[in-house]
Amino acid sequence: MPQVTLTVNGKSATVEVEGRTLLVELLREKLGLTGTHVGCDTSQCGACVVHVDGVSVKSCTMLAVQADGAKVITIEGLAAADGTLHPMQEMFREHHALQCGFCTPGMVMAAIDLVNSNPLGLSQDEIRHGLEGNLCRCTGYHNIVKAIDAAQGIMHAPAAE
Amino acid sequence: MNAPFEGIGASVRRKEDLRFISGRGNYTDDINRPGQTHMVIKRSDRPHARIISIDASAALAAPGVVAVYTGDDFANIGGLPCGWQIHNKDGSPMVEPKHPVIAHGKVRHVGDPIAVVIAETKQQAKNAAELLVIDLEDLPSIATTTDALKPGAPIVHDEAAGNLCYDWHLGDADAVAAAFATAHKVVTLDLENNRLIPNAMEPRVALGDYDRHTGDYTLFTTSQNPHVIRLLMGAFVLGLPEHKLRVVAPDVGGGFGSKIYHYAEEAIVTWAAGKLGRPVKWTAERSESFMSDAHGRDHVSTAQMAVDKDGKFLALKVHTLANMGAYLSTFAPAVPTYLYATLLAGTYTTPVIYVEVKAVFTNTVPVDAYRGAGRPEATFLLERLVDAIALDMGMDRVEIRRKNFIPRDAFPYQTPVALQYDSGDYFATLDAALKSADYAGFPARKAAAAAQGKLRGIGVSTYLEACGIAPSKVVGSLGARAGLYEVANVRVHPTGSISVFTGTHSHGQGHETTFAQLVSDQLGVPLSQVDIVHGDTGKIPFGMGTYGSRSLAVGGSAMVKAMDKIIAKGKKIAAHLMEASPEDIEFKNGVFSVAGTDKQKTLGEIALTAYVPHNYPIETLEPGLDETAFYDPANFTFPGGCHICEVEIDPETGVVAIVNFNAVDDVGRVVNPMIVEGQVQGGVAQGIGQALLENAAYDASGQLLSGSFMDYTMLRADDLTNITVGTENTMCTHNPLGSKGCGEVGAIGSPPAVINAVCDALNIRHMNMPATAEKVWSIINGRAAG
Numbered sequence: 001m002p003q004v005t006l007t008v009n010g011k012s013a014t015v016e017v018e019g020r021t022l023l024v025e026l027l028r029e030k031l032g033l034t035g036t037h038v039g040c041d042t043s044q045c046g047a048c049v050v051h052v053d054g055v056s057v058k059s060c061t062m063l064a065v066q067a068d069g070a071k072v073i074t075i076e077g078l079a080a081a082d083g084t085l086h087p088m089q090e091m092f093r094e095h096h097a098l099q100c101g102f103c104t105p106g107m108v109m110a111a112i113d114l115v116n117s118n119p120l121g122l123s124q125d126e127i128r129h130g131l132e133g134n135l136c137r138c139t140g141y142h143n144i145v146k147a148i149d150a151a152q153g154i155m156h157a158p159a160a161e
Numbered sequence: 162m163n164a165p166f167e168g169i170g171a172s173v174r175r176k177e178d179l180r181f182i183s184g185r186g187n188y189t190d191d192i193n194r195p196g197q198t199h200m201v202i203k204r205s206d207r208p209h210a211r212i213i214s215i216d217a218s219a220a221l222a223a224p225g226v227v228a229v230y231t232g233d234d235f236a237n238i239g240g241l242p243c244g245w246q247i248h249n250k251d252g253s254p255m256v257e258p259k260h261p262v263i264a265h266g267k268v269r270h271v272g273d274p275i276a277v278v279i280a281e282t283k284q285q286a287k288n289a290a291e292l293l294v295i296d297l298e299d300l301p302s303i304a305t306t307t308d309a310l311k312p313g314a315p316i317v318h319d320e321a322a323g324n325l326c327y328d329w330h331l332g333d334a335d336a337v338a339a340a341f342a343t344a345h346k347v348v349t350l351d352l353e354n355n356r357l358i359p360n361a362m363e364p365r366v367a368l369g370d371y372d373r374h375t376g377d378y379t380l381f382t383t384s385q386n387p388h389v390i391r392l393l394m395g396a397f398v399l400g401l402p403e404h405k406l407r408v409v410a411p412d413v414g415g416g417f418g419s420k421i422y423h424y425a426e427e428a429i430v431t432w433a434a435g436k437l438g439r440p441v442k443w444t445a446e447r448s449e450s451f452m453s454d455a456h457g458r459d460h461v462s463t464a465q466m467a468v469d470k471d472g473k474f475l476a477l478k479v480h481t482l483a484n485m486g487a488y489l490s491t492f493a494p495a496v497p498t499y500l501y502a503t504l505l506a507g508t509y510t511t512p513v514i515y516v517e518v519k520a521v522f523t524n525t526v527p528v529d530a531y532r533g534a535g536r537p538e539a540t541f542l543l544e545r546l547v548d549a550i551a552l553d554m555g556m557d558r559v560e561i562r563r564k565n566f567i568p569r570d571a572f573p574y575q576t577p578v579a580l581q582y583d584s585g586d587y588f589a590t591l592d593a594a595l596k597s598a599d600y601a602g603f604p605a606r607k608a609a610a611a612a613q614g615k616l617r618g619i620g621v622s623t624y625l626e627a628c629g630i631a632p633s634k635v636v637g638s639l640g641a642r643a644g645l646y647e648v649a650n651v652r653v654h655p656t657g658s659i660s661v662f663t664g665t666h667s668h669g670q671g672h673e674t675t676f677a678q679l680v681s682d683q684l685g686v687p688l689s690q691v692d693i694v695h696g697d698t699g700k701i702p703f704g705m706g707t708y709g710s711r712s713l714a715v716g717g718s719a720m721v722k723a724m725d726k727i728i729a730k731g732k733k734i735a736a737h738l739m740e741a742s743p744e745d746i747e748f749k750n751g752v753f754s755v756a757g758t759d760k761q762k763t764l765g766e767i768a769l770t771a772y773v774p775h776n777y778p779i780e781t782l783e784p785g786l787d788e789t790a791f792y793d794p795a796n797f798t799f800p801g802g803c804h805i806c807e808v809e810i811d812p813e814t815g816v817v818a819i820v821n822f823n824a825v826d827d828v829g830r831v832v833n834p835m836i837v838e839g840q841v842q843g844g845v846a847q848g849i850g851q852a853l854l855e856n857a858a859y860d861a862s863g864q865l866l867s868g869s870f871m872d873y874t875m876l877r878a879d880d881l882t883n884i885t886v887g888t889e890n891t892m893c894t895h896n897p898l899g900s901k902g903c904g905e906v907g908a909i910g911s912p913p914a915v916i917n918a919v920c921d922a923l924n925i926r927h928m929n930m931p932a933t934a935e936k937v938w939s940i941i942n943g944r945a946a947g
Contacts, residue, residue, distance in 0.1 A: 035184020
């Protein structure tokens, strides 16, 4: 079986996988990182979004072997070492942007990449369009949009001197 | 310094969120047991066929395969039970065909399980399932609700002649006929309520485990009601007594009704775990969810209202065909009857009503309750009919509603369809919504849109629903095979922290926060000292779970009753410690005090005394501070309100954009306004999804055409705008909290508001849901009838 070596949330891991093993299966089943969820089988729902080399990826749509040598960040790896939450996580809680929590990890990971990719800032309409790859059945999205809007203000704020 | 207020009425942030935003949720698929095997299900790809043979020899010989089971293995085990029996007009019971755990003899819908393969890994099970040789002989099939009763239609169950499950009615046919005979006008509307697929984001999962040392079974499952599953599966399917069966429903990723029911997979993994002596896990792929989770709605109706010359409603007559699918799901028969016909008075004083409902079998996935369950169907019918009456009578749509509203001073109000509303003020919610939506400013906005070549419309829905399910005696008399009380166990620990064990279940509703606020409010302890425990029959005394917006109204009331007992016992202990009479002890903000003195003891001190009873009235009082209450509600609760939707349609494309949505609901006492707003926004979003995009499409033979997120249109963020939510609350008069429930109001009130707006924009009398761009464009271009 092929061997894959990758860095997940700052830790190096080498695992044997089948050629057909998906990145999400590697994360959930081999590494026990169950924060990344699987909500569909057609790459529509976005519950499985993680960052691969800094870019959001639907981990159900990437083979584990394609992640060889990559740096992967999952929802479990977002908070700082001292436990301080990422602003996106904080704002999701602050704005009641989650109910059942199942879409939340993918939603948060996709939102961070969306904000990082748009340093000039996004309007609420642009945020809505930017979420087209993520489904939520609980919230009606509005609080998610508000949370991302609030988080971009924090993420783009000039660092304190 | 005062502690922040965390009790009833505070929008405190949710306690459960920290684990969800950190990836530390504990969903069923996150659980794995040592020695676990994996199950894959071979499902029928035919709507109706005879099973000629199943050859599993190649599959059994494949690498890693542990077992293959078919319907033969379950032939002597009970079928999946139905929890509600409806009686026909003539008093005879409904037809209740056996629902085999695994199809036996015949398959009856696409998705019906034919065989299961259990292997060391999921991939091995999948590979082996491909090696099953299954010989099916196609049979004629029927999928369409309206065709199911036609003479010569293919028959789904031999025992259900003409595919009729039941022919039921409610109300006074003679009085309605008399009113129709003399009425100024009878307005008729034919409508359909589109079939929906619930699609909670977490697919269903079941993991069965068997302890060979104790003989105990454990089922981990994605359920809204683990005790109900224990009862149904244990007593009716597998014959396992409650004390040997534990059902755990940990974090559950949304339900919306679809995770109420006892599903075949739960019984298979539990049974197989015992058979194999190893854990067996099954995780649905989304395509399986589409063809095995219970669907919702699917009604075809004719509604007729007799009116006088002033537009006053005189009599309502409704005929409905309801599609049950291929088998009766757990609560399916109740949905188009007692959760539907009883709602047809709505917010109006219609004096006489007669409703006939025929439920039919078809070769489709079973249909059961989906967010709102019967009440959205009733509301869509009634609120569309009222708009049609206004149009036919040349009357204003808002004024005709006002004219027929149940007056403020008429409560308690007895409807002609069994329910007695305890409280409500439909004028208040209507007025607040009209203001919030700037209804008066609509003509100017319509003109401005017209100048841009766009069609604007506005729609109003003034709905009512019945939830807080339900008084056991009442539902028992109507055919329910269960009681619908709720249970709470409040355990004050020796050091004063508190665990509350509730029989309700949270799968997104925020119970860990809302219920902790109840405890904080009543017992005066900080939220951080309170844990709400749910979803485990091994920990919780009993309970009926979460659906029908019942958790706060019924489950919360049980907590209040249990806390009353805690306080009553605490007073006796405090009286002993402070050498006073229990009648003189007051309890407030977590402190017991002797009236008129400065003597006091905290709840924590009383708790410690209760568990370390050295100085204690031991002759008359047991130690400990742990109380349980079963609460059976006296009545349903009756949220109501007004939803106003404004749409703008691009005639070039037919795309309907929601430009404004205002909901003002009466949900009774609100514990956490932030959570209520979120529940209503989410419910409205699902209602808008039904109205504009969603449709479970079958071809005439019963092939599911919308079997994935590629074909079944889920609402996305850019399909919506902000949904403005307000409340104008009247208190429920019969439960200790005054709360009515808010989980379903959004999905109940909103669909007719959307379609009323679309019809207004298009200047048509009616169109059925969903108002997709294609349908709207066809209407605009004269290619389809409205």
